[in-house]
Amino acid sequence: MCGIVGYVGDDDALPVILDGLKRLEYRGYDSAGVCLRTDPLTVHKKAGEVDELVEAAPESSEATCGVGHTRWSTHGEPTDENAHPHADEARRYAVVHNGIIDNHAELRDELEDRGHVFESDTDTEVVPHLLSEAEGELVERLGAVVERLEGSYALACVSADSDEVVVARQDSPLVVGHGDDANYVGSDVTAFVEHTRRVSYLHDGDIARVTADSIEVWNDGESVDRAVETVDWDVEAAEKGGYEHYMLKEIHEQPRALRKTVSERTDEVEGEALLDVSDEVLAEHDRVEFVACGTSYHAALYARRLFEEYADISATAEYASEYDGPHAPEETLVVAVTQSGETADTLSATRRAAREGATTVAVTNTVGSTAARETDETVYIRAGPEIGVAATKTFASQVVTLALVAVAAGRARDALPASEASSVLADLRDVPGAVQRVLDNEDRVAETAEEYGWDDAFFYVGRRLGYPVALEGALKLKEISYDHAEGFPAGELKHGPLALVTPDTPVLAVMTDGTRPRETLNNVKEVESRGAPVVAVTSSDADEGARLADTVFRVPSLGDMEPLLANVYLQMFAYHVARLKDRPIDKPRNLAKSVTVE
Amino acid sequence: MVPVANAPILEHVVESLAEVGVDQLVFVVGYRRQRIQTYFGDGDDWGVDIEYVVQEKQLGTGHAVLQAEDAVAGDFLVVNGDSLVDTSLVEALLSADGDAVAVTRSDQPTDYGVVDIEDGAVAGVEEKPRVYDAETETINAGVYRFDDAVFDAIHAADRMSLTDALVRRAAEGRVEAVRVEGWTDVSHLWDLVRVNSAAVDGDHDGADVHPTAYVADEVALGEDARVGPNATVLAGTTVGDNATVGAGAVVGNSVVFEDARVGPNAVVRDAVLASDSSVGPNATVEGGRADVVVDGNLYRNVLLGGVVGDYSTVAGGATLEPGTVLENDSRVGTGATASGRVGSGTEVRR
Known part of the structure; x- marks a missing residue:
């Protein structure tokens, strides 16, 4: 998972590309580089963050065309040599690449036999050498080269001969931007959104030639038109706006994001959820299988309960990487939950389900993403761009969106009376205000983080809807504070994990409505008697749990959405523990925002 | 804000x-x-x-x-x-x-x-x-x-x-x-009621108004604000993003902040309903003038029907006398009547 940016226009390409790389840094950050179109090509690259590249590169250049890359290693250590772009020996052709070229080893052997000298350990470097052997203009050369490649790629290439960027896409996202006197290339819109909002999303198999005044696209040798769409993403969204970290900014954006999520989607008078999903699709199937990874998987676990409850339908959630395909494809609705819409594991699970004959739905944040294009139906979560690697607002928007789908399914299947639907919808519209109310308690959460932040390990427990929230709370802490944190179903504690509990392992218990708090209370007593401090998140009117716990956070009364509110406390807790330890919160080690390799 | x-x-x-x-x-x-x-x-x-x-x-x-x-x-x-x-x-x-x-x-x-x-x-x-x-x-x-x-x-x-x-x-x-x-x-909060009523224009875009509801021209409705069946929103009123005016309710010359809710058949006039506050079914904020004390100073005859603070609730059938100020997170119970100042986190019962 890496970031690509390219520019062709009248201005100095270097600052445009470096700025794009800064914006893309959230996608990968162990090395970065640029290639400027000069004759021969000029390459600057550096292991480390983009800032180190900025230091190493000159302030300006004469070039008006070039490409840049920020990398998250899959093949080869993060070193200067392994950083992209990669070029051939004569510096005639240079390439930046996202994805994995599966047959790179044999191509490399073949090229080395013919006398090519490689400078790096990467799979990517075969491409510039192949380009140098091919014939014709750059676009023809790339067309010939991709014939030889197996695997996934978004490639952006420049040659020393002319001002143009030629790109190719297979299973890895790529967009082109239409500017006024310039055109752009990016692995996502963030790369160039401050210059233009008019974009075209490329499809698998597309090859495009981008010059200062034209963008031409071919697929399978045929010229094709890719629709020009206008993104409503704001440049602002990709800036920190006074916050120390994107993650904290995004935590505080949740009320706004959630208002967008529910906007115009609830009709409380009639008790209907207004979504673009056809009622037939929701009514016809007897099973729902969610496939997702990471935080999205936790949203799916939450949703599966809501589907069983509201729509009276058998629903399961599986890790996309563990998915073996639908059990009864014709009867099964497969719902892919993916923030980016590009998560390789989730796409591959969804494709498999579609191949076997299941109907597929994507629940995603990204318009024009692969998941949105490849599935039968798409529901957008409308959370706006999320830059922090640790997902926060998109989890909340995913859960609320999935709850809307569950209500729509319940209505379509005649399983949910209009009056009940109406009250669920009213709750969903109350989520933004209730989240704000939780956010207002940030100071107390920060104090709690200081109190327990240096303890040995952290256990999160909850039942029913509290279970996915426990998992999500633990994941957040792991991701950004590097502490050992585990989420368990509260009832499972006594079947093993209780052995780990000591006076130095705080237990965070989700005990709101929708989590069978009275049963969890017994588990809280179990850990208390082993001396572990307990932080409980409870309903506004719960007394017993509150008396037992060392620290209590309360959520406003909101039925099945209360665990989602509890999660906001856990997000802030993770943030403040990580901040206490001075962790690089927006760029946790070894992690990248969305993972487009399997 | x-x-x-x-x-x-x-x-x-x-x-x-x-x-x-x-x-x-x-x-x-x-x-x-x-x-x-x-x-x-x-x-x-x-x-x-x-x-x-x-x-x-x-x-x-x-x-x-x-x-x-x-x-x-x-x-x-x-x-x-x-x-x-x-x-x-x-x-x-x-x-x-x-x-x-x-x-x-x-x-x-x-x-x-x-x-x-x-x-x-x-x-x-x-x-x-x-x-x-x-x-x-x-x-x-x-x-x-x-x-x-x-x-x-x-x-x-x-x-x-x-x-x-x-x-x-x-x-x-x-x-x-x-x-x-x-x-x-x-x-002062009554300034807000007055300034707001002078500033509102007819921006109703992005709101969801039931066909049987009446919304006066000089009303500003936020994104996804809801006005239910047979509700009436009178001039000088702002209804914030994602706020709700329930079926049959009457709201006039008031500022309803984001996420706030006015229940069915409630009456709210000359009032400020802060973020995520709630006025229950048949509750009444009748509106009009009152003497209000702020920080020990008496302000005579100001137009202020009432204020419902952030996250505060006026339950079903309850009444606010003119000039009542509910601080944040307070509650007026079902059928109760409140007047004067109600402190943060407290509840007024019948």
Whole structure:
């Protein structure tokens, strides 16, 4: 998972590309580089963050065309040599690449036999050498080269001969931007959104030639038109706006994001959820299988309960990487939950389900993403761009969106009376205000983080809807504070994990409505008697749990959405523990925002 | 953030500044600063650059201005985020010659600093004089033009008071008193009701109004605001984003903040319903005038039906007498009647 940016226009390409790389840094950050179109090509690259590249590169250049890359290693250590772009020996052709070229080893052997000298350990470097052997203009050369490649790629290439960027896409996202006197290339819109909002999303198999005044696209040798769409993403969204970290900014954006999520989607008078999903699709199937990874998987676990409850339908959630395909494809609705819409594991699970004959739905944040294009139906979560690697607002928007789908399914299947639907919808519209109310308690959460932040390990427990929230709370802490944190179903504690509990392992218990708090209370007593401090998140009117716990956070009364509110406390807790330890919160080690390799 | 006609007051201020070319802004933020930062970000949407400095403890306006000491250089303006300023006021200060303060006439000079002016310059300031001490009705509007020498004056001032610093600057040299129109204080809640009703236009885009509901022209409805069947929204009302007016309810001359809810058949007039507050079915805020006490001062006969604070609830069938103020997180129980001031976190029962 890496970031690509390219520019062709009248201005100095270097600052445009470096700025794009800064914006893309959230996608990968162990090395970065640029290639400027000069004759021969000029390459600057550096292991480390983009800032180190900025230091190493000159302030300006004469070039008006070039490409840049920020990398998250899959093949080869993060070193200067392994950083992209990669070029051939004569510096005639240079390439930046996202994805994995599966047959790179044999191509490399073949090229080395013919006398090519490689400078790096990467799979990517075969491409510039192949380009140098091919014939014709750059676009023809790339067309010939991709014939030889197996695997996934978004490639952006420049040659020393002319001002143009030629790109190719297979299973890895790529967009082109239409500017006024310039055109752009990016692995996502963030790369160039401050210059233009008019974009075209490329499809698998597309090859495009981008010059200062034209963008031409071919697929399978045929010229094709890719629709020009206008993104409503704001440049602002990709800036920190006074916050120390994107993650904290995004935590505080949740009320706004959630208002967008529910906007115009609830009709409380009639008790209907207004979504673009056809009622037939929701009514016809007897099973729902969610496939997702990471935080999205936790949203799916939450949703599966809501589907069983509201729509009276058998629903399961599986890790996309563990998915073996639908059990009864014709009867099964497969719902892919993916923030980016590009998560390789989730796409591959969804494709498999579609191949076997299941109907597929994507629940995603990204318009024009692969998941949105490849599935039968798409529901957008409308959370706006999320830059922090640790997902926060998109989890909340995913859960609320999935709850809307569950209500729509319940209505379509005649399983949910209009009056009940109406009250669920009213709750969903109350989520933004209730989240704000939780956010207002940030100071107390920060104090709690200081109190327990240096303890040995952290256990999160909850039942029913509290279970996915426990998992999500633990994941957040792991991701950004590097502490050992585990989420368990509260009832499972006594079947093993209780052995780990000591006076130095705080237990965070989700005990709101929708989590069978009275049963969890017994588990809280179990850990208390082993001396572990307990932080409980409870309903506004719960007394017993509150008396037992060392620290209590309360959520406003909101039925099945209360665990989602509890999660906001856990997000802030993770943030403040990580901040206490001075962790690089927006760029946790070894992690990248969305993972487009399997 | 307090809304007027569906935009925070602060946004109106930023727009006035941006319109006359003041595009480098420093926000001194403290209490609930996250909401402000989340809303304004870096200011790109308004064509300005916003930098934030944090005032950890709210120790007065002079202290607040001091927080910006490292963020500004040369001449700058000091503007309050909670009173409306129009472009003519900003322009008047911009065209002043050196240090200046905006002054204006007020019917309530005892609420403000009364400015003594000689030859167009500040000669002295009397903070909140008693009625018989107020020599003029010319008050300090709290909008200043300074250069960075003012920071020294604030350090030297009594309890870091900005007014005291102003007087010191006036003693050292000339501080022009610029007479302005176009300043509206919104420091009292009844000001909000009045200012809002004057500012609302007919923006109903993005709201969901049931076909049987009636919404008057001079009403501002936010994104995804809901007006239920047979509900009536009368002139002078703002209904914020994602707020709800239930079936058959009547809301007039009121400010309903984001996420707030008015239940079926409730009546709400001349009122302020703060964020995520709730007025239950058949509850009544009848509206009208009352005497209101704020911080020990009595304000007679102000138009204020009532205030429901953030996250507060007026339950079904309950009544607020005119002038009632429910602080944040309080509750008036089913069928109960509340009057006067109800403290934060308390409940009024029948």
